[in-house]
Amino acid sequence: MTVAPALLLAGGAEGPSNVVEWFTDLENRASEAPIWENLWLTVWHSALATTIVVVLAVPTAVLLAHHRRGELVATWFVNIGRAIPTVTVLGLLVIASLRNGFGLEPWPIIIALVLLGLPPTFANTYAGVRGVDPSAVGAARAMGLTHGQIRRRIEVPLALPLIIAGIRTATVQIIATEPLAAFFGGEGLGAYLRAGLSRRDFVEVQAAALMVAVVAIGAELLLLLIGRLVTPKGVRIATHERRAARRPREGPITVAPST
């Protein structure tokens, strides 16, 4: 962490000699669009992809985990999803989309990012719901709650810390990968990165990296805050007590429950 400022302030070949200058220098930038426009593009792509991921993965995982169904399929899906490189998906989708006249923006990029975000969200939600104390579910059933009520009122709130952690991982990965779209003809913050690397203008690379990192860390903090606000008080206290008992808060990261 201490190396970062030194790295970022290092001089480049020509043009602006440090990152601060780069931000004010309007002449030497790769992309003609203003910075905020590219920034907005990155944020918007990431937000849309994350939303789609959450809408797709969380309900499915909760449903599957509640009924203890499809464990084998879920594990396979998560593992294969992790193994598929984003570069591939982007390349193929962009080419397919261009050839069929769908254009570049934004669907190929969004789909690639969604595929990237699905596995961590799905795995964490599944593991979270699976890990809910069976006695809590039993008690709820004894009180006459239906399956839907058990899912909504018992399992999801109790699994919430893990679910949010999964969404956080997915979001960070999505934001981290979005700049890759620029290498496949897109725009966004990656455009600076691509141009900087090809012209060996490393100040530009560093400035772009800084902006992407700020976006990623900002999103992470935002989700931490949302997680804190959304988690019911009882669950929070339980987590707190566990930490007080000096057990690690976060369990092992496993490839969904193994079969």
Next chain:
Amino acid sequence: MRRRRWLVWGGIAVAVGALALWARARINGLSTETQATNPIVRWEWVFLREDTPSELWDATLQHLQLTLTAVAMGTVLAALLAAVALRFRWTFTPITAFTGFLYTIPSVALFGVLRSRYGSWVAALVALTSYTLLVLVRNIVAGIDGVPRSVTDAADGLGLGRVRRLLTVELPLALPVIVAGLRIATVTTVGLVGITAIIQLGGLGQLIFDGYNTDYTTKIVVGSALSIGLAVLLDLGFHRLEVLLTPWARRRSS
């Protein structure tokens, strides 16, 4: 269980065989007309072009080299960090926070920034290694924490020292969780190595980028297939390793 595994392998074999037959049929049926269209995969590039096997082999080898070096370095570093975290409990939170912070740095950006100061290989390895740390540290610590208290008490009762208890009792019992972390780290790294193509490395990722830049989908498909295959193979390899290293788990389950 045995029957299901047989079914899976049989299915894979049948699928591969069908694919090969189909590819052969495609090659034999090739004429100038079919070549003029723009198929997703040009099988003649894969099977008939002379340079293809060596190119693919080189790319795969580089991919494998980057992945394994990064994971090995990550494992050593993570083991050290985990040892510190286990010995001095209060360091656990800062260590996970730090590795979490490393994980937050966008990969594309990190490759770029490191490349601006160091060579491609150093940049790629530093970045890839730092991404493996989060999963590895967390899983090593969680695995060793998960060893039942009664077992460690028994080890103490037998008069084992702290180091011997760790090496001969806790580490073997924590192995499944540690290997689970290793598998995730490896599979993720295989995918990330593809991105190092933006700094002129990348193994199979380079193939994919080339394919995209020249609008030649064959290279993309072949590069991706090899990359996925590599991830699956490494995953299976680590699984095998785990089975071999924990014979007692097998004995108990059968």
